Amino acid sequence: MPADLAVIGLGHLGLPLVQAAVAAGIDTVGYDTDPRPCAELRAGRTPVEGSLTASEIRRMLSGGFRPTTSAAELGRVRTAVICSPTPLGPDRTVDLTALGDAARALAARLRPHTTVVLESAVPPGTTENFLRPLLEEGSGLTAGRDFHLACSPSRLDPGNRTHTYASTPKVIGGLTSACTESAAAFYGRLTDKVVRARGPREAEMTKVLETNFRHVNIALVNEMAVACHDLGVDLWDVIRCAETKPFGFQPFRPGPGVGGHGVPVDPGCLPYSSRTPGHPLRMVSLAQEINDRMPSYVIQRCATLLNEHGKSVRGARVLLLGVTYKPDSADQEAAPAREIATRLMDMGAQIGYHDPHVLDWRVRELPVPRADSLYEAAAAADLTVLLQQHRTYDLQGLAVKAQLLLDTRGATPAGAAHRL
Known part of the structure; x- marks a missing residue:
């Protein structure tokens, strides 16, 4: 069944986004290559320490959220947000392995007019010089022409009841102005304020x-x-x-x-x-x-x-x-x-x-x-x-x-x- 949104990476970044999207009435599918978080979520349990509570997970599931390990679901959405982990490696450089895996899984099923957003914390230039080539090579489509590509880094503060997802402005920088506006239209459904970067x-x-x-x-x-x-x-x-x-x-x-x-x-x-x-x-x-x-x-x-x-x-x-x-x-x-x-x-x-x-x-x-x-x-x-x-x-x-x-x-x- 098609969904409006695919959240790729069901960790500390992806789950709060899923929660906000489901609360806004957005039909959401969550994709992760690791079967463990999907199994935990389907059972109504949180797979990430310090993240959402079991009752919040159950509300998300009852609201239509579908966690899956099937990459086929990625080809049936209007918006795909990549929330893959980007930890520091032993040499203290950012490890983009999970981001690369997510990009390749999405690229193989990317359809024209889809909006792709990167939320993971990455070095400057990663969206254009790392993510974009993987998406274009795997899909045969061109970013900025055939599909929208943007970066909107996460600003989560887990447990903060004052600055919630809705009340925290989202910074969005698209490959083109049309990319920015497409991503802004999506996040405008989740947050009170959108800030457009150059x-x-x-x-x-x-x-x-x-x-x-x-x-x-x-x-x-x-x-x-x-x-x-x-x-x-x-x-x-x-x-x-x-x-x-x-x-x-x-x-x-x-x-x-x-x-x-x-x-x-x-x-x-x-x-x-x-x-x-x-x-x-x-x-x-x-x-x-x-x-x-x-x-x-x-x-x-x-x-x-x-x-x-x-x-x-x-x-x-x-x-x-x-x-x-x-x-x-x-x-x-x-x-x-x-x-x-x-x-x-x-x-x-x-x-x-x-x-x-x-x-x-x-x-x-x-x-x-x-x-x-x-x-x-x-x-x-x-x-x-x-x-x-x-x-x-x-x-x-x-x-x-x-x-x-x-x-x-x-x-x-x-x-x-x-x-x-």
Whole structure:
């Protein structure tokens, strides 16, 4: 049965798009080469940690959503949106393998007048120099003439109830003005505002700028955290004061590391540019270096605190609170908790954890003991480390119960714990 929309890639990008489309009354099919997410979705379960709830999945299914592994469905839609994962590889370059697989599957069935949109986070130039050739070679059609091609990078903030899909403007850059308008007509059914970029590269670079803005500013405040601790300055009070300035300042807060699905991208060091590569963004590289150091700094603070209380890391019972990358979510993508746990284990510590959203947590493929009673576990631990401030945590009560508490998020009352 034909559908208005095909969402290719049923992960953390694709599922919220499906949800928004079904809510808008758009007949939607979801395609994934991996049979596991499709099977989970058909059973009414979410295949992605920290994504939609089971009840939301069931509402999508009752609204007509059809998850499938049959690529034949892709040839029967008006709009196809590619939401394939584009993770960083071991060399810290973006891995476009899944995007290439999605493009080839779609190209073999692409019909004239279809609108194809790329939502995956990619280096500037990818839509034109990587995706376009695959679609044209596989279909025999020409982008901009026979079918519409555009980029509209995802701006999702999982769990954010204020900035929803509908209330977050969508940036769209098409290969031609007609491509832009075709994609804008589709997204106009889902969101309150559409922002037209000059072209696909401008849309791609918008995502790069937004991600690197966050990354660089977190790095700045992480450096401030280390400096303030060395100087005996309360950084959290400094931030509280600074954020009262009504112009020229936006507050960021330090933490044990940077997680999430967005990755810092340096366009000067990436492929798919039609020009000679330019100068690398040194600010971004430095920010990466600083933020990558934060788990080590947390370990250093843990060792110092234990030592000051006459204990060694070796043999110490350490309880980690919150192992996800953002509060009130089950998503663990790139969360610093795993690296921190690994390093503590290497130093001989006995690790336990508590997280209301994560019932099973593994480090090096080994299960980490989960605390059933938070207060009892904190009282028994030599050191409790708050890595993520889920709203269910009573931090004032926790500070009373814990023998020693390190707060890496500045969420505890002043004086109640040792802060990062």
